[in-house]
Amino acid sequence: MMAEASALPRRLLRTQRQRNVVNGLLFAAPWILGLLLFYVYPIFSSLYYSFCDYSILQAPKWAGVRNYLTLFTNDEKFIKSIYNTLYYAFFALPLGLVWGVGIALLLNMKVKGVSIYRTIYFLPVLVPDVALGILWLWVFNPQLGILNALLWKWFHIVGPGWLSDPAWAKPSVIIISLWGVGQAVVIYLAGLQDVPQELYDAAEVDGANAWQRIRHVTIPMITPVILFNLIIGLIGAFQYFTTAYVITTGDGRPALSLMFYAMYLYQNAFVLYKMGYASAMAWLLFLAAVVSSYALFRSSARWVYYGGQ
Amino acid sequence: MAGETAPSQVSTVSGNVRRRRLWRRIGRLWGHLALIPLSIVYMIPFFWMLSTALKTDRQVMVWPPVWIPNPVAWDNFPRAIAFFPFWRFLANTLTIAVLAMLGILISSSLVAYSLARIRWPGRDLLFGITVATMMLPYQVTIIPLFIQFTRFKWINTYLPLIVPAWFGGAFYIFLLRQFFMTIPQELSDAARMDGASEFRTFYQIVLPLARPALATVLLFEFLARWRDFQGPLIYLQDPRKYTISLGLSYFRLEHSTEWQLLMAASLTLTIPIIILYFLTQRTFIQGIALTGLKG
Numbered sequence: 001m002m003a004e005a006s007a008l009p010r011r012l013l014r015t016q017r018q019r020n021v022v023n024g025l026l027f028a029a030p031w032i033l034g035l036l037l038f039y040v041y042p043i044f045s046s047l048y049y050s051f052c053d054y055s056i057l058q059a060p061k062w063a064g065v066r067n068y069l070t071l072f073t074n075d076e077k078f079i080k081s082i083y084n085t086l087y088y089a090f091f092a093l094p095l096g097l098v099w100g101v102g103i104a105l106l107l108n109m110k111v112k113g114v115s116i117y118r119t120i121y122f123l124p125v126l127v128p129d130v131a132l133g134i135l136w137l138w139v140f141n142p143q144l145g146i147l148n149a150l151l152w153k154w155f156h157i158v159g160p161g162w163l164s165d166p167a168w169a170k171p172s173v174i175i176i177s178l179w180g181v182g183q184a185v186v187i188y189l190a191g192l193q194d195v196p197q198e199l200y201d202a203a204e205v206d207g208a209n210a211w212q213r214i215r216h217v218t219i220p221m222i223t224p225v226i227l228f229n230l231i232i233g234l235i236g237a238f239q240y241f242t243t244a245y246v247i248t249t250g251d252g253r254p255a256l257s258l259m260f261y262a263m264y265l266y267q268n269a270f271v272l273y274k275m276g277y278a279s280a281m282a283w284l285l286f287l288a289a290v291v292s293s294y295a296l297f298r299s300s301a302r303w304v305y306y307g308g309q
Numbered sequence: 310m311a312g313e314t315a316p317s318q319v320s321t322v323s324g325n326v327r328r329r330r331l332w333r334r335i336g337r338l339w340g341h342l343a344l345i346p347l348s349i350v351y352m353i354p355f356f357w358m359l360s361t362a363l364k365t366d367r368q369v370m371v372w373p374p375v376w377i378p379n380p381v382a383w384d385n386f387p388r389a390i391a392f393f394p395f396w397r398f399l400a401n402t403l404t405i406a407v408l409a410m411l412g413i414l415i416s417s418s419l420v421a422y423s424l425a426r427i428r429w430p431g432r433d434l435l436f437g438i439t440v441a442t443m444m445l446p447y448q449v450t451i452i453p454l455f456i457q458f459t460r461f462k463w464i465n466t467y468l469p470l471i472v473p474a475w476f477g478g479a480f481y482i483f484l485l486r487q488f489f490m491t492i493p494q495e496l497s498d499a500a501r502m503d504g505a506s507e508f509r510t511f512y513q514i515v516l517p518l519a520r521p522a523l524a525t526v527l528l529f530e531f532l533a534r535w536r537d538f539q540g541p542l543i544y545l546q547d548p549r550k551y552t553i554s555l556g557l558s559y560f561r562l563e564h565s566t567e568w569q570l571l572m573a574a575s576l577t578l579t580i581p582i583i584i585l586y587f588l589t590q591r592t593f594i595q596g597i598a599l600t601g602l603k604g
């Protein structure tokens with residue numbers, strides 16, 4: 001009896017396990033195929049192309065490391081595009097973090113009309129990127145734009161040339177990115193609402209003031225969400241393209257101050273048809289994304305608190 | 310508990326509570342004091358866009374600028390839409406969006422089901438790879454894909470924008486997997502006991518329960534297609550095939566100083582999304598919040 005009872009399920013289990021393998025692979029088949037076609041194959045073939053001269057009209061011609069050599073020793077635009085992209089990431093990410101968490105903290109105070117405020121801060125996220133670029137060109141317009149008009153009316157300041165001044169162009173696009181912080185705010189707010197009330201009560205009983213509660217309860221509890229937004233933001237900065245492309249019509253003007261990495265890659269590949277050269281840029285971008293995501297994850301062991309989950 | 314406390318203690322406790330409430334109210338007041346001016350600053354670009362879109366060409370050039378257009382130039386909208394041409398680009402965009410949404414929905418839900426509900430070796434590895442691809446910049450793979458699509462003679466067609474969607478999207482797979490995990494396993498076990506095939510369990514039990522998540526996927530994919538600029542820029546050459554975002558960028562090149570028309574056109578692209586947001590606010594906000602949790 002006992003032997004029979006246990007033999008039957010085991011036989012079923014074995015077939016069930018086999019069925020699971022077959023079903024699991026079948027259900028995942030589109031994506032496994034998609035990974036091979038749209039990720040694995042392109043990544044490795046672009047590695048190959050990056051060592052070639054390739055104009056798409058003629059077959060790729062082996063060129064060794066010349067593309068990489070030229071990029072680093074004889075291409076000021078390339079160096080400039082790295083500088084611009086790092087500049088953007090270096091300021092837009094920390095500012096966006098403080099700004100986004102700040103707004104989320106204000107919204108989390110259970111003030112009246114939270115949903116109205118949240119909608120207001122979220123609306124900019126809804127503006128399509130091309131419309132966003134055109135809108136801010138007009139807001140920042142040095143002669144007729146609203147920003148310089150208000151600066152003059154309220155503070156009697158003669159505003160700068162903003163997007164048309166090389167010194168102000170990058171701060172201008174960082175301002176645009178802060179206007180679009182609403183997406184991160186929604187994520188921070190969700191993280192804040194998951195912080196258990198008991199922790200605040202306990203801190204209050206221990207005599208912690210509002211700032212201490214934020215510093216020692218709230219912030220540690222939302223570090224996982226902060227890490228998530230930082231990674232999303234960093235990858236977003238690496239591929240920053242559309243807004244700057246629309247503002248500068250693709251040439252990174254004025255004086256290349258808005259020539260970002262992804263734009264220069266696009267220009268090489270799809271304007272100049274230097275596919276090999278652009279592939280070398282793509283591979284460097286790939287390495288940068290891998291290394292910096294890895295570094296962020298590694299550093300997260302020191303500052304991200306997962307106790308809450 | 311309350312009955313056991315001495316009267317004097319009760320009065321100090323309630324005093325504490327009252328003081329704390331007062332502080333909280335003051336805090337909220339400060340909150341409003343910070344939020345209201347900030348909200349106005351955030352709305353200025355929208356007011357500016359709307360105000361400009363309703364001005365005549367001469368009013369646009371007035372310094373200092375006025376907020377209220379007089380007369381109101383409603384005809385900027387029909388003019389912008391005609392120049393664009395908006396309706397053709399809208400039809401193109403919707404064609405791409407609907408076919409891509411369909412592909413994303415079918416493929417991503419199948420894959421997410423495999424990752425969340427079926428035990429098979431290699432499943433966790435595949436999930437890890439899926440999360441990793443979410444961190445891959447778009448430009449890394451674009452060149453070999455363009456070369457491949459050129460060989461297929463797919464340039465200047467919608468195929469490069471639609472076909473990849475039918476193989477799944479990392480972000481959507483991730484999102485659906487997280488949602489499928491929350492559906493009780495007993496439901497699947499019961500169906501299996503009744504002899505239902507895996508596909509029937511997927512189709513008749515899990516999918517109907519996952520409707521909110523599926524709605525999020527459709528909504529996000531629609532928005533992504535509505536605002537997509539880089540894909541159409543690379544793959545579409547014939548102006549008659551342009552999408553609205555790509556069309557707007559060319560509109561800007563041709564009418565670079567007619568701000569009232571540019572703002573009318575930009576608003577025409579933005580307003581449908583804002584309406585969609587108000588209609589689907591819950592799906593929207595929950596979907597975004599869901600992506601951040603357990604990221």
